[in-house]
Amino acid sequence: MRAQEGTARRYAKALHSAAAEAGAGEAAGRELAGLFEILQANRQAVDVLARPWIKPGDRRAAALTLAQQAGCGKLVQDFVALVAERGRLDHLAAIVAAFQDLTDAALGRVRAQVRTAVALTDPEKDQLARRLQAELGKQIIIEETVDTNLLGGFVARVGSLILDGSLDGQLARMRERLVRG
Secondary structure, X not given: OHHHHHHHHHHHHHHHHHHHHHOOHHHHHHHHHHHHHHHHHOHHHHHHHOOOOOOHXXXXXXXXXXHHHOOOOHHHHHHHHHHXXXXXXXXXXXXXXXXXXXXXXXXXXXXXXXXXXXXXOHHHHHHHHHHHXXXXXXXXXXXXXXXXXXXXXXXXXXXXXXXXXXXHHHHHHHHHHHHHX
């Protein structure tokens, strides 16, 4: 898995550099993420392209066609064709994530993965983003998931920083204090 992440970072860095030169950084990221979503829905096409007996040129042509049908620009079309030709389509999820990280870093923003017991309203998301932004000094993008296992509250993770405002966390901390005396 680590080798795949390293390879994905190299591919993402190459695409990010090319997109930055072309002035299409965020657009290329959106196109790549959109194509990835389409490929996720059509796993059969990816499985066929991942077969080792398919010739690299045929993989390239098929991936290029898929990217064109998805409405991707020339840069992303060529990139996905190259990735397919080299037999790395199985790395596409990691490439998309690495590209997103590079784009976020270039724009001075970070993503916060927030688990909540119930979905946050837009004002609550804005308030949480503002508080995290004040704490970290970077623009925050909230990526929320609802976790029905939480009793209440939220758990936010920004990089290695974890903020536990959940009822589960509060109960665990209280239990720890009671055990210590």
